[in-house]
Amino acid sequence: MNRAEQALFNDKKMGFFIYLGVEAIMFAVLFATYLIFTPASNGPQPSEIFEAKTVILSSFFLLSSSGTLWLGERALKSEKQNIFLTGLGITMLFAIIFLGFEVYEFASFVREGHGMGVNVFMSSYYVLVGLHAAHVAFGIGWMAVLFVQYFRQIPLTLFTEKLSIFSYYWHFVDVVWVFIIGIVYLPYLL
Amino acid sequence: MKFTLFGVNIMLPSDVLAAWVFTLLLGAVVVFLVLKKKRLGLIWEYMVTTNHRKIGILYILFGIIYFFRAGLDALFIRTQLAFPNNDFWVFQGEKYNEVFTTHGTMMIFFVAMPLLLGLMNTVVPLQIGARDLAFPFLNAVGFWLFFFGSIFFNISFFLNMTPEIGWTGYAPLSTEQFTPGAGSDFYIFGLQISGLGTIFTALNLIVTIVRHRAPGMKMTRMPLFAWTSLITSFLILIAFTVLAIALYLLMFDRLFGAGFFSGTEGNPIYWQHLFWIFGHPEVYILALPAFGIFSDVISTFSRKRVFGYPIMVLSVALIGFLGFMVWAHHMFTVGLGPMANTFFAITTMLIAVPTGIKVFNWLFTMRLGVIRFTTPMLFSLGFIPSFVMGGVTGVMLSVSAADFQFHDTHFVVAHFHYVIIASTILGIFAGLYYWYPKITGYVLDEKLGRWHFWTFLIGFHLTFFPMHITGLEGMPRRVYTYDDSGGLAELNFMSTIGAFLMGVSMLFAIWNVYKTYKEGRKVGNDPWDGRTLEWSVASPAPEHTFDPMPVVEGIDSFWFAKSAGKKMPVTDQVRATPLEVQSILPFLIGSTLFFLSLGLTFSWYWLSILSAFILFTLLVVRSLKDEREDHYGRRK
Amino acid sequence: MKRLLVMPFLLLLTGCNIKVLDSRSDTANDQAFLIIYSFSLMLIVVLVVSILFIRFVFKYRYTEERKDNIPPDVKGNKWLETAWVIGPLLLLAILAVPTIMMTYDQSPVLSTESEQEGTSVQVTAEQFNWTFEHANGKTEQNRLVIPEGGTILLHLKSEDVIHSFWVPRLGGKVDVMPDRELVYEIKNPQIGTYEGKCAEYCGLGHTNMKFEAEVVSADEYASYLNEK
Ligand code: HEM
């Protein structure tokens, strides 16, 4: 990267970190909402409906996808193209599996009659975890675009930049998930 | 009026009908003029631009258009309230509720915000020696989101589905049970879309100010308008994000059956907390940039640097910080208990201290100076005493036990108009007169400017001063009529006269712009004998500024160089310039959000899904057409 | 037109009986005191600023003689700046003391936390009516009758949206919430009939959501309770 590229990248990095700060505030407010409204005075209770199995499995995939992304990024730096592609591919696969678990979890709740409007606990659960799932879905699309960019052979420095920005996003989404485990699930599974 | 269109019975009240007729006529005139003068190309140029000055102009243009629309609402309000037990046109009951909701919402979100963002957009890069905002494309996205958000809010009126929940949208009134119509959804999505744009613009301004300053332009040498823009942007990031989530939750309550704010388990006070955690900082978001404008204007026209620069910056930061600790002073009467009430009363009083510092520093900036009474300076001079009057009623309101009486009366209406109009609106006028040459290359007429100023200032005090008393006479806000007792009739009539005087004063402003357009005098770089960098570039500011790049050596270094008869030193060591592009994508991105919201509002989910799909496609297109591709070294 | 001309005098005269300031209970009296007290303190601020403002603007205005005058390059003044930090702080401290006292005395609380004794009235607000239920079950709409002297405890609850209970001359106001019951005290009301109204925007009929508050002697109150 030359100086001009570096300067523009640093602009972007700073802008994106600020954006992640905005996201952090958003999730913070939603966590507060969850804490205020859970448990609800009637209707389904978190300890009754959460299942440890899905949480553990989905967490495994999402959290390790951060690791595979990191490995892929490193491989790109040392110009090991194939390892990079595999790393990004596995990240995407894990993300899709995670999303599958989320959809399954939501669907089974709805099937049992625990929809959005059942009580305030369910509402605050859906708006928080649902927003996170939307972020994962967005990330999957983003990775697909990254693949396209890679094969379009855009300038390598530019591609590295795009990948770094994505990885900030992805690690952020993971950190949010860690908070979701700690605040949403764990207190009611122990 | 009732009529049938394509087999559907449509009921249009006469005010909506009038709006349709008026808008169509006006639209026809505009289209005719555009075609006749062959200006389609110009419109296209602005639709695809990412240049900071042009986007600034767009913000200002729409801010002013909405100012007239929301001002018209204010005149309807005042006409209805002119006499006791009055029945003006349709503005009783529901229509009155609609009109004050639109007035408040538009004034805050679609008048004050865009005008300030517009000024920041045009002026801040010029003041700090940046060639554009850090992310020109994002800047355009920010504007078009504001634009489509505001249009979304505005069409509700033409569909006769205006929101009627006040600009505060208090739950449970704003939930589906009590306002089942689409009105409140227009409020939610309109603010959501435009708020998102505001967040992007704030982010952009921060990166610009932190990373794109000219060589030698240390943070501690920036003009105060740049400083206040920076701090305001941080406030926006926090406040508007909280608002976004509040609206997000309210949307789930209204459209998807959640129960955060209503029903047996919902918590209406939670809405108030979220809203005011946004809402109180919002008033500082409106006031701080205006403070920056006044600081620059007062300093220029006193021919002196700002008195106590460090403490001026510090007090702005302190106001911003304390601004997040006072929100519950809007909730003294909801029963948070004596402890919370005391806490918020004290923090509110504390804000008066940094604000007071600023007032005294402005006064002492003028001391020993040479005060030139140009129009921008007149507005700044009008600001000081008027704002102090609003400030002291603010302190009175912070006395929580006294606020039990003040709360939700016209005393409060008087208070917040005193602060908002004195700071934000006068500040915007000062800024527009001051920077008009930099934006257009012409200077506005001074004589008409003085007429504008004096009629506005007198009208303003005449309108709002009596409201202090009507409030104490027991007149709640948001009521459409009152009985003739205790002088209410006379006081309200005075208010109405004042409001119309302000209306007249705006005619002077239009006349001024028109006259300047017709016979204006072209000016050079520096018509006011300015002190800061923006006066070193050509008027109007060209697309490519600061070539060669000046080197800044201290506060007001342009002025000191000038008065020493020297030129500022220059350099060609310049950091990478932001890449400007021409793109219609920002406009399209904004429009997809418009249709997405429309689909959600009317449960046409296919439309929402389609728009979301197009939105993501556009993002992909954007990613594939990254302008940096052509500037980066190609892959080996 | 003539009425408009006498306006300024009217303003001065009404100053003495502006409803909120012309209080008819100890609660409202305390509030009126706070209003006048804070107003006087703030008048000092306005005066100081106005005097400086007028003096500076007049003295340092642009004149032909001072046309080319380059003012001294003053950067600031530590002492002055400290002065206007300390000054306002002192003024606010003076204001804060009675504020805190009365806030503790008067803030509405949840009815589960209230320990006061007095005549209780259950106030129920709904779009767009007030219902007042007395201790013995006597109920009346849009007319609140209470005995003079002593402490009145209003238990307020809403049936639908948020309303706000306000009788300007007796003190106020307090929000009427749908999800919680608040208690508001009115101390020592004096005999008379006062207008009350809803002060929180609550929808279509908000403007007309009024009631009458009648303070009567203890005997009259007793017979009011017993009449059918
Ligand atoms: C230009 C002349 C203006 C006039 C004559 C005017 C008049 C009024 C009046 C009479 C009300 C009270 C309505 C009621 O409670 O029944 C009101 C409310 C309001 N005004 Fe203005 N106003 C003006 C300008 C502004 C400006 C510049 C702003 C802000 C930038 C503003 C913001 C508001 C807000 C937020 C409300 C509260 C709306 C609500 O209750 O939901 N107004 N205005």
Ligand SMILES: [Cu+2]
């Ligand atoms: Cu506030």
Ligand SMILES: [Cu+2]
């Ligand atoms: Cu009401």
